[in-house]
Amino acid sequence: xxxxxxxxxxxxxxxxxxxxxxxxxxxxxxxxxxxxxxxxxxxxxxxxxxxxxxxxxxxxxxxxxxxxxxxxxxxxxxxxxxxxxxxxxxxxxxxxxxxxxxxxxxxxxxxxxxxxxxxxxxxxxxxxxxxxxxxxxxxxxxxxxxxxxxxxxxxxxxxxxxxxxxxxxxxxxxxxxxxxxxxxxxxxxxxxxxxxxxxxxxxxxxxxxxxxxxxxxxxxxxxxxxxxxxxxxxxxxxxxxxxxxxxxxxxxxxxxxxxxxxxxxxxxxxxxxxxxxxxxxxxxxxxxxxxxxxxxxxxxxxxxxxxxxxxxxxxxxxxxxxxxxx
Amino acid sequence: xxxxxxxxxxxxxxxxxxxxxxxxxxxxxxxxxxxxxxxxxxxxxxxxxxxxxxxxxxxxxxxxxxxxxxxxxxxxxxxxxxxxxxxxxxxxxxxxxxxxxxxxxxxxxxxxxxxxxxxxxxxxxxxxxxxxxxxxxxxxxxxxxxxxxxxxxxxxxxxxxxxxxxxxxxxxxxxxxxxxxxxxxxxxxxxxxxxxxxxxxxxxxxxxxxxxxxxxxxxxxxxxxxxxxxxxxxxxxxxxxxxxxxxxx
Numbered sequence: 001x002x003x004x005x006x007x008x009x010x011x012x013x014x015x016x017x018x019x020x021x022x023x024x025x026x027x028x029x030x031x032x033x034x035x036x037x038x039x040x041x042x043x044x045x046x047x048x049x050x051x052x053x054x055x056x057x058x059x060x061x062x063x064x065x066x067x068x069x070x071x072x073x074x075x076x077x078x079x080x081x082x083x084x085x086x087x088x089x090x091x092x093x094x095x096x097x098x099x100x101x102x103x104x105x106x107x108x109x110x111x112x113x114x115x116x117x118x119x120x121x122x123x124x125x126x127x128x129x130x131x132x133x134x135x136x137x138x139x140x141x142x143x144x145x146x147x148x149x150x151x152x153x154x155x156x157x158x159x160x161x162x163x164x165x166x167x168x169x170x171x172x173x174x175x176x177x178x179x180x181x182x183x184x185x186x187x188x189x190x191x192x193x194x195x196x197x198x199x200x201x202x203x204x205x206x207x208x209x210x211x212x213x214x215x216x217x218x219x220x221x222x223x224x225x226x227x228x229x230x231x232x233x234x235x236x237x238x239x240x241x242x243x244x245x246x247x248x249x250x251x252x253x254x255x256x257x258x259x260x261x262x263x264x265x266x267x268x269x270x271x272x273x274x275x276x277x278x279x280x281x282x283x284x285x286x287x288x289x290x291x292x293x294x295x296x297x298x299x300x301x302x303x304x305x306x307x308x309x310x311x312x313x314x315x316x317x318x319x320x321x322x323x324x325x326x
Numbered sequence: 327x328x329x330x331x332x333x334x335x336x337x338x339x340x341x342x343x344x345x346x347x348x349x350x351x352x353x354x355x356x357x358x359x360x361x362x363x364x365x366x367x368x369x370x371x372x373x374x375x376x377x378x379x380x381x382x383x384x385x386x387x388x389x390x391x392x393x394x395x396x397x398x399x400x401x402x403x404x405x406x407x408x409x410x411x412x413x414x415x416x417x418x419x420x421x422x423x424x425x426x427x428x429x430x431x432x433x434x435x436x437x438x439x440x441x442x443x444x445x446x447x448x449x450x451x452x453x454x455x456x457x458x459x460x461x462x463x464x465x466x467x468x469x470x471x472x473x474x475x476x477x478x479x480x481x482x483x484x485x486x487x488x489x490x491x492x493x494x495x496x497x498x499x500x501x502x503x504x505x506x507x508x509x510x511x512x513x514x515x516x517x518x519x520x521x522x523x524x525x526x527x528x529x530x531x532x533x534x535x536x537x538x539x540x541x542x543x544x545x546x547x548x549x550x551x552x553x554x555x556x557x558x559x560x561x562x563x564x565x566x567x568x569x570x571x572x573x574x575x
Contacts, residue, residue: 195431195447196440202417202428208379209415213490214403214432223438 020193023324024271028186031275035178044170045242050282051181052239057262057274058185059231064260065269066192067224068204069119072127073134074232074259076114077107079251080137081233086153086246087146096159096167096176100237107233108226110137115225119218131253138251152247156240167241177238184231189271191227200224232259261299265306267313270326276315329388330355330494330524331376331407336385338371345371347548348385353494358516358525360535363545364569369528370412370498372545376526377409377496378402390493404432406493412502416479416486418472422463425471425482426454429489454489461485461515477508481515488519495519497527501534513538532560532569544568 020028038047056078063069085103088094094102118129141147148154158167167173191197203210203217210217240246249255258281266277281299288295310317319326331353338346346368353359363369374380376387378399386395394402403409417425430450431437439446458467461481466474471482480500487495500516501509516525516538529535535542535556542559544551546568552559559565 190443191440193444194440194442195434195437195444196442198420198424198428198431198444198447199437201420205417205419206415208411209417210428211379211399212377212403212409212411212415213429213486214400214408216398216400216436219436219438223440227440 020189021325023326024189027272027326032182035182039171039174044174046282046286048174048177048242049239049286050279051177052235052242053259053262053278053282054275055181055184055238056232056235057259057266057278058188059228059235060259061263061268061270061274062188062191062231063224063228064263065274066197066200066204067221067228069221069225070123070127070260071118071130071225071228072256072260073114073130073132073137073253074229075251075253075255076134076137077111077229077232078236078239078255078259079141079246079248080110080236081107082236082240082246082250083141083147083153085237086156086240086244089159089241090153090156091146093157094159095163096161096241099159100180100234100241103237103240104230104234107236108230111226111229111233112222115222115229119221119225131256134251134253134256138248138253141248141251147246150248152245153240154245156244156246158241158244173242177242180234180238184234185275188227188231191224192271196220196223261303264313265303267310267316267319267326270313270315270319272326273313273315277313280314328355329353330390331526332388333376334386334388336372336375336387337383338368338375338380339383345548346375346382349545349548349550351543351550353524353526354541355524356522357540358520358527358538360539360542361526361528361545362530362532362535362542363551365530366547367545367568368548369530369545371548373409373496373498373528377407379409403490406491407496408487408490408492408494409496410483410487410498410500412498416471416474416482419470421468421470422458422474422482423451423454423467426457426486426489427451429486430454432490457485457489458482460488477504477511480504480508480512484515484519492523494524494526497525499528499530501529501531509534532556532565536560 060074063071081103084106085099088102089096089099114130114133118126121129142149158173160166161176165172167176199215199220203220207217236250262277262281263274265280266275267273284299285295288298291298312320315326329352333349333351336346336349349372361369361372371380375382378397382395386393389402389405389407417428427447427450430453431447455467458464461484463478463481463485471479474482500512504512542556543553544559544565551568552562552565
């Protein structure tokens with residue numbers, strides 16, 4: 001009996017619906033333990049940057065890997081939210097958790113408007129429409145006074161959590177960021193493994209068939225778009241608190257490209273791929289910074305090698321070896 | 327007998343080209359109705375119009391006494407009118423069980439609850455297994471649908487469709503690309519599921535539907551050429567001409 005079960009599991013790596021599998025639970029626990037020690041080993045701001053991008057990539061992966069929708073304009077939500085959160089903290093004087101919430105809410109609203117207009121197109125047209133909207137957000141950020149144009153919003157105060165705990169200290173900020181990003185990633189995991197996620201996968205696999213079963217696919221696509229935008233926004237909002245800065249870099253189209261890169265390198269449609277992809281790209285940018293403009297070229301080479309050697313991304317390949325979904 | 331599905335003056339034009347022209351079709355409740363015709367007769371267009379995957383240029387469609395001309399394809403599926411596809415329609419990366427469960431999931435209405443665990447779907451497992459059992463796929467329950475053979479994918483598709491317990495089935499060339507023994511197996515399956523249901527099927531071949539259908543409508547060049555039972559239709563000179571003419575081309 002047990003042998004037969006292993007055989008079936010081995011034959012079907014993509015199938016699992018028993019809530020969170022023990023393997024995933026273990027990986028999340030190890031990851032959490034690792035992240036609890038990390039700020040005492042490396043520079044906390046660097047670790048926080050990785051976590052922000054990990055959440056950003058995980059949110060993007062929800063849309064691409066599970067919704068089957070390639071958005072080329074996710075910088076709009078990431079950067080848009082970072083502006084709103086920075087403005088809320090600096091001008092309105094809100095506490096960090098409320099500022100971050102404002103940022104995520106703004107991204108959700110932006111996602112709802114852009115999503116409603118984009119999901120009617122498919123494939124490359126969908127990607128182009130999302131890119132066009134993201135460019136509109138970019139030029140908006142460049143022109144309006146509250147974003148500070150080329151300067152961005154600088155020296156954003158980190159403030160006091162719930163008005164009580166000061167986050168000026170990098171370590172205390174680190175645990176605030178860890179709690180938010182980890183909860184965000186777990187929530188995205190739940191979305192994928194929910195009744196909604198099940199229908200979403202069905203739509204990705206065979207849209208006409210999902211329609212013929214009576215599913216209103218556009219509504220599912222819109223919901224997943226808004227969820228993805230919201231969590232991309234949450235990531236951007238947190239980043240603006242960490243660096244005390246919201247700038248044009250975060251709304252630039254290159255940022256939209258970077259998140260695609262992270263997701264594909266790590267493995268789209270996997271749970272842990274985007275997190276690893278984000279960690280690799282951020283680490284590279286950090287440690288190769290001395291090479292200046294060469295970073296982009298090195299990144300490009302790594303991407304090409306990645307695509308040639310592991311088409312399913314690093315985690316995708318490991319998942320195939322282990323014959324287990326990761 | 328009452329009419330399950332009725333099309334009145336159904337017309338579809340594509341940039342001046344008339345694919346379907348003034349088609350009047352009545353499918354009686356509880357019968358198997360076949361829509362046949364040579365290549366390019368407009369069968370598939372007609373089928374897509376009836377299933378709302380295409381919007382007609384003119385004409386109206388009434389299902390179960392209700393005008394469905396302006397409805398969405400997902401909307402008519404909810405009314406109990408479910409279509410199949412020429413290419414077997416399964417969700418390749420989902421397991422056999424999940425494939426059927428996604429159909430059963432429709433019973434809970436919409437599944438917009440992204441915050442709930444998928445464990446809530448386990449209550450459909452028993453029903454799903456019963457449907458899988460019925461089409462003889464029990465031993466493949468946990469396999470990915472992509473791993474199944476062509477015939478088994480078809481069987482899985484039927485299991486998922488039956489899980490919706492539709493009142494009316496629309497089958498798009500269910501025997502296309504099948505070996506003879508599979509054709510017989512699927513014919514038997516269609517006769518079995520036809521009990522208490524209305525079926526409209528599109529076919530290329532007249533002989534395939536001979537023993538299967540109660541009524542046959544022959545379509546050629548977008549228009550209805552003949553209608554009646556197999557005896558009448560197969561002997562009609564215009565039908566013979568249309569088929570021979572088509573093979574000559």
